[in-house]
Amino acid sequence: xxxxxxxxxxxxxxxxxxxxxxxxxxxxxxxxxxxxxxxxxxxxxxxxxxxxxxxxxxxxxxxxxxxxxxxxxxxxxxxxxxxxxxxxxxxxxxxxxxxxxxxxxxxxxxxxxxxxxxxxxxxxxxxxxxxxxxxxxxxxxxxxxxxxxxxxxxxxxxxxxxxxxxxxxxxxxxxxxxxxxxxxxxxxxxxxxxxxxxxxxxxxxxxxxxxxxxxxxxxxxxxxxxxxxxxxxxxxxxxxxxxxxxxxxxxxxxxxxxxxxxxxxxxxxxxxxxxxxxxxxxxxxxxxxxxxxxxxxxxxxxxxxxxxxxxxxxxxxxxxxxxxxxxxxxxxxxxxxxxxxxxxxxxxxxxxxxxxxxxxxxxxxxxxxxxxx
Amino acid sequence: xxxxxxxxxxxxxxxxxxxxxxxxxxxxxxxxxxxxxxxxxxxxxxxxxxxxxxxxxxxxxxxxxxxxxxxxxxxxxxxxxxxxxxxxxxxxxxxxxxxxxxxxxxxxxxxxxxxxxxxxxxxxxxxxxxxxxxxxxxxxxxxxxxxxxxxxxxxxxxxxxxxxxxxxxxxxxxxxxxxxxxxxxxxxxxxxxxxxxxxxxxxxxxxxxxxxxxxxxxxxxxxxxxxxxxxxxxxxxxxxxxxxxxxxxxxxxxxxxxxxxxxxxxxxxxxxxxxxxxxxxxxxxxxxxxxxxxxxxxxxxxxxxxxxxxxxxxxxxxxxxxxxxxxxxxxxxxxxxxxxxxxxxxxxxxxxxxxxxxxxxxxxxxxxxxxxx
Numbered sequence: 001x002x003x004x005x006x007x008x009x010x011x012x013x014x015x016x017x018x019x020x021x022x023x024x025x026x027x028x029x030x031x032x033x034x035x036x037x038x039x040x041x042x043x044x045x046x047x048x049x050x051x052x053x054x055x056x057x058x059x060x061x062x063x064x065x066x067x068x069x070x071x072x073x074x075x076x077x078x079x080x081x082x083x084x085x086x087x088x089x090x091x092x093x094x095x096x097x098x099x100x101x102x103x104x105x106x107x108x109x110x111x112x113x114x115x116x117x118x119x120x121x122x123x124x125x126x127x128x129x130x131x132x133x134x135x136x137x138x139x140x141x142x143x144x145x146x147x148x149x150x151x152x153x154x155x156x157x158x159x160x161x162x163x164x165x166x167x168x169x170x171x172x173x174x175x176x177x178x179x180x181x182x183x184x185x186x187x188x189x190x191x192x193x194x195x196x197x198x199x200x201x202x203x204x205x206x207x208x209x210x211x212x213x214x215x216x217x218x219x220x221x222x223x224x225x226x227x228x229x230x231x232x233x234x235x236x237x238x239x240x241x242x243x244x245x246x247x248x249x250x251x252x253x254x255x256x257x258x259x260x261x262x263x264x265x266x267x268x269x270x271x272x273x274x275x276x277x278x279x280x281x282x283x284x285x286x287x288x289x290x291x292x293x294x295x296x297x298x299x300x301x302x303x304x305x306x307x308x309x310x311x312x313x314x315x316x317x318x319x320x321x322x323x324x325x326x327x328x329x330x331x332x333x334x335x336x337x338x339x340x341x342x343x344x345x346x347x348x349x350x351x352x353x354x355x356x357x358x359x360x361x362x363x364x365x366x367x368x369x370x371x372x373x
Numbered sequence: 374x375x376x377x378x379x380x381x382x383x384x385x386x387x388x389x390x391x392x393x394x395x396x397x398x399x400x401x402x403x404x405x406x407x408x409x410x411x412x413x414x415x416x417x418x419x420x421x422x423x424x425x426x427x428x429x430x431x432x433x434x435x436x437x438x439x440x441x442x443x444x445x446x447x448x449x450x451x452x453x454x455x456x457x458x459x460x461x462x463x464x465x466x467x468x469x470x471x472x473x474x475x476x477x478x479x480x481x482x483x484x485x486x487x488x489x490x491x492x493x494x495x496x497x498x499x500x501x502x503x504x505x506x507x508x509x510x511x512x513x514x515x516x517x518x519x520x521x522x523x524x525x526x527x528x529x530x531x532x533x534x535x536x537x538x539x540x541x542x543x544x545x546x547x548x549x550x551x552x553x554x555x556x557x558x559x560x561x562x563x564x565x566x567x568x569x570x571x572x573x574x575x576x577x578x579x580x581x582x583x584x585x586x587x588x589x590x591x592x593x594x595x596x597x598x599x600x601x602x603x604x605x606x607x608x609x610x611x612x613x614x615x616x617x618x619x620x621x622x623x624x625x626x627x628x629x630x631x632x633x634x635x636x637x638x639x640x641x642x643x644x645x646x647x648x649x650x651x652x653x654x655x656x657x658x659x660x661x662x663x664x665x666x667x668x669x670x671x672x673x674x675x676x677x678x679x680x681x682x683x684x685x686x687x688x689x690x691x692x693x694x695x696x697x698x699x700x701x702x703x704x705x706x707x708x709x710x711x712x713x714x715x716x717x718x719x720x721x722x723x724x725x726x727x728x729x730x731x732x733x734x735x736x737x738x739x740x741x742x743x744x745x746x
Contacts, residue, residue, distance in 0.1 A: 041695055041702040046709075048682065069694050073670055077690055085686045297446055309421065313458045317450055321442050322414055329414040331701055336419075 003141075003185045003212055005244045005265075009354045015237060015263035018353040021213075021244055023089045023141035024183055025081060027056075030244065031260045031353075033346045034059040034091055034268040035339060040084035043273050044331035045339070047086050053308075053336065054343040057088060057141070059268045062134050063095030063102070067117055071137040079139030091268070092140035094131050096189070096217075097249070100149045108148055108165060128169035129176040136182055143182075144215060145173045147189035152222040159193040162218075166191045167205040174209045187213035187246060194227040196234055203238055214239050215246035216264075220255070229258055236263040253282075253345060253370050257362045260349055272342045276334035279323045282341040286369040288316070290334070295320040308340035309333075376558045376585055378617045378638075382727045388610060388636035391726040394586075394617055396462045396514035397556055398454060400429075403617065404633045404726075406719045407432040407464055407641040408712060413457035416646050417704035418712070420459050426681075426709065427716040430461060430514070432641045435507050436468030436475070440490055444510040452512030464641070465513035467504050469562070469590075470622070473522045481521055481538060501542035502549040509555055516555075517588060518546045520562035525595040532566040535591075539564045540578040547582045560586035560619060563608065567600040572608055580613065587612050588619040589637075593628070602631055609636040626655075626718060626743050630735045633722055645715045649707035652696045655714040659742040661689070663707070668693040681713035682706075 007019040021028040035042045035050060038061040042050045050058065060080060065071060077083045080090055099106050099115050106115035112127035126134075128146045135143035146169050148162040170188050177186060188206040192198030206214060216235050219228050236245050236259070244265040250256065251269025259267070272282065279290040283303035288295070290302075301311035302319065310319070310333040322330035345365065352361035380392040394401040408415045408423060411434040415423045423431065433453060438444060450456045453463055469486075472479050476488035485500035499507075501519045508516035519542050521535040543561050550559060561579040565571030579587060589608050592601050609618050609632070617638040623629060624642025632640070645655065652663040656676035661668070663675075674684035675692065683692070683706040695703035718738065725734035 039694070039698045039700055040691070041700050044701040044705075046682070046702060046705055047686070064698075068697070069669060069690070073690070076670060077672060077688065083688070083691055083694075085688070085691065296442060297449060299450060309419070313420070315450065315456070315458070317442070317446070318413070318456055318458065321412070321456075324441070325412045325437075327412055327414050328417040328701060328704055329419060332417075332419055332705070 002183055005213065005242065007242065009356075011261075011353050011358045012356055013359050014261045016260050016353050016358045017263060017265070018350050019244070019265065021089075021142075021185070021265070023185065025087060025089045025141050028089050028266075029056060029350055030265040031346060031349050032056055032266050033256075033342050034266065036268055036270045036273060037084075037086075038064050040065065040080065040086075042335070042339070044277060044328075044335040047084075049336060050339070051088065053339050054347060055088075055339070057091055058086060059091045059093060060084075060138070060140065061095065061098060062092045062131065062138065063098035065092075065138065066095065066134050067119060071134045075137040075139075079137070081139065089141040090138075091142040092135050092138050092144065093248075094135070094144040094146045094189070095126075096131075096144075096147045096149045099126075100151070110165075110168075112169075113146070128173045132173050132176050132180070132186075135184070136180065140184060142185040142187060142213070145170050145186065145188050145211070147191055147217050150191060150193055150218050152193065152218075154193055156193075156195055156198075159191070159195055159198050162191045162193070163198050163202045163205075166202060167209075170206055170209050170211075174211075185212040187211055187215055187244075189215045189217040189248070190235065191218050192231075193218060194223050194231055196231065199231055199235055200238060203235060207240060213244040213246060215248050217248050219247070220250045229255075232259050232264065233262045239263075253342075254366060256345075257349070257365060261358070261362060272338035273335050276338040277331045279330070279334065281334060282338055282370065284368050284370060290316065290320050290323050292320075302337050303341075306337065306340065308337050310337040310340075375556055378586065378615065380615065382729075384634075384726050384731045385729055386732050387634045389633050389726050389731045390636060390638070391723050392617070392638065394462075394515075394558070394638070396558065398460060398462045398514050401462050401639075402429060402723055403638040404629075404719060404722050405429055405639050406629075406715050407639065408715075409641055409643045409646060410457075410459075411437050413438065413453065413459075415708070415712070417650060417701075417708040420457075422709060423712070424461065426712050427720060428461075428712070430464055431459060432464045432466060433457075433511070433513065434468070434471060435465045435504065435511065436471035438511065439468065439507050440492060444507045448510040448512075452510070454512065462514040463511075464515040465508050465511050465517065466621075467508070467517040467519045467562070468499070469504075469517075469520045469522045472499075473524070483538075483541075485542075486519070501546045505546050505549050505553070505559075508557070509553065513557060515558040515560060515586070518543050518559065518561050518584070520564055520590050523564060523566055523591050525566065525591070527566055529566075529568060529571070532564070532568055532571050535564045535566070536571050536575040536578075539575060540582075543579055543582050543584075547584075558585040560584055560588055560617075562588045562590040562621070564591050565604075566591060567596050567604055569604065569607055572604055573611060576608060576611055586617040586619060588621050590621050592620065593623045602628075605632050605637065606635045612636075626715075627739060629718075630722070630738060634731070634735060645711035646708050649711040650704045652703070652707065654707060655711055655743065657741050657743060663689065663693050663696050665693075675710050676714075679710065679713065681710050683710040683713075
């Protein structure tokens with residue numbers, strides 16, 4: 001009974017809902033944001049700070065951990081939680097996205113995917129069953145199936161093929177799990193590019209097999225925003241209402257708010273952490289590029305309305321200095337701020353759904369210049 | 374009355390003593406270790422962690438801050454404490470060492486030092502008075518005079534010249550301070566290489582002028598250990614007993630213990646923080662080079678006797694993984710450990726002097742393999 005999804009509040013005016021994904025390592029209050037910890041660490045922060053900022057789960061990368069230090073090693077060391085010493089929920093992605101994006105010569109075969117390691121060029125062949133086993137070795141709380149990730153744009157024929165293979169692999173994954181059951185959440189990833197008929201087919205086929213949750217994959221990769229949002233809206237309304245819906249890799253706050261309105265429960269993105277390291281900082285009045293000369297003598301915090309450690313203690317002038325000097329502290333303080341910014345918005349989103357005021361919150365953030373420069 | 378040095382305990386069996394350097398930003402319990410924060414940040418740690426680890430003061434670098442963002446800018450922003458948001462004591466070095474080590478063509482002239490910025494090659498000329506003014510602009514708690522730093526080996530004639538110019542500059546600094554008084558500690562730096570007659574002359578001449586404290590400069594730069602230690606022993610016993618003695622740039626634990634026994638009160642060194650970033654970790658049973666393959670599956674903490682956040686939470690296997698993946702978290706967690714290791718030893722040194730058991734502590738640490746590999 002540990003892996004289940006419980007809806008605790010539904011917005012009266014939209015499909016937004018708040019709930020709890022129960023996992024073996026504790027609950028995840030939704031809508032939730034998973035900071036990316038590809039190698040088992042959120043870049044530039046010790047876990048204690050990540051947790052204190054309000055992160056409920058982190059996302060680790062099966063592909064990277066499979067290659068190094070190897071899932072065999074991690075299994076011997078007690079699994080991902082024990083290896084990285086993070087005692088809260090962990091979501092592992094299936095590696096599908098990395099295989100296609102980091103290894104340009106990846107070949108999709110009927111039985112799985114063949115690719116060359118981006119590290120040493122070694123040929124690797126992984127089946128859907130391997131991907132499950134890797135994540136069973138990791139022992140993460142939510143594992144994702146291997147999907148056939150398609151870049152944008154692709155032809156409709158390619159998208160049909162991707163849906164077909166994604167379903168075949170999902171069936172094989174399911175069969176494997178029948179013989180090798182797990183208490184981990186197992187979530188499917190639907191594909192179909194920007195074609196609703198294909199998306200619907202993909203979701204239908206995955207639901208027929210039956211998983212603990214469903215993710216929307218292959219979106220937010222360059223397609224027009226309206227088509228992206230159409231896919232999110234139609235997909236989330238078509239998915240089973242009592243199961244969690246995860247929109248993979250999406251990080252723009254305005255997209256997140258829109259997706260929450262459509263009923264999405266879970267998000268992950270490198271945006272807040274990567275931007276932090278690049279010196280791009282989020283504020284309620286627009287993005288700040290901290291290296292700009294104009295901040296050289298600016299005594300103000302990044303965001304006067306922000307209550308994070310960085311804003312409570314440090315000026316833009318000092319943060320610019322640290323960035324310009326390439327001090328590691330720049331990455332640390334910037335990441336604290338950006339991650340606080342994101343996790344704080346998610347906290348507000350959950351509260352607003354619980355208090356039936358999500359519409360006002362969305363409006364008020366949409367009217368801010370949160371992502372402008 | 375804010376700037377004074379108070380001795381609170383003296384070892385019965387050696388010249389070791391414990392005391393308090395009172396500054397405008399609070400007390401420094403001695404013997405003390407100043408983590409290096411050249412650019413106004415201890416590398417890889419936010420101030421909150423530095424403070425929680427037990428650091429009482431940090432050392433900032435006048436040379437670097439003078440060049441960027443410029444001491445004018447820092448002054449406008451309220452001085453170093455305000456600029457970097459560190460509310461505890463700050464020691465600033467005079468920049469002498471950086472000028473000689475980073476700008477190989479530095480020319481010592483009668484009135485000061487001419488050098489090319491290591492950043493853009495621009496010619497800069499700084500007088501002893503400039504160096505005081507820079508540190509007055511920074512508003513640090515302890516400022517150091519400009520000295521004539523000499524590499525090892527140098528001829529005796531060069532060492533004589535260095536002592537002579539160091540004294541001349543100290544006189545000019547003192548005269549400048551008569552007209553521009555400060556509540557900051559002003560400490561002189563004695564030179565003289567490994568020649569006791571010259572060291573003694575340098576100390577004598579500085580004491581005649583009269584400063585708030587005295588530093589031993591130009592040591593630990595390649596000279597034989599016995600000669601190094603002879604200089605420390607003779608210098609510290611020759612210096613006024615009621616004033617603080619600072620051994621600049623020395624970081625080996627065994628050297629520190631020996632120097633404490635001779636009466637040294639203050640130390641700084643990049644060793645714990647730089648080593649941390651290079652993956653070299655101190656333990657009571659010897660140094661660990663965390664990248665070594667043998668730690669790949671090692672579940673143990675860096676040091677089983679250590680109580681730091683890193684050792685309480687993370688295995689060598691995970692720390693090796695972070696180091697190998699070049700994760701910023703590697704620098705963070707390693708720096709926490711190494712700095713804890715140092716500050717913990719200083720805490721023990723102070724306690725042992727207070728309880729008249731410094732000899733036992735020194736013996737016990739000297740018998741550990743603390744700096745072996």
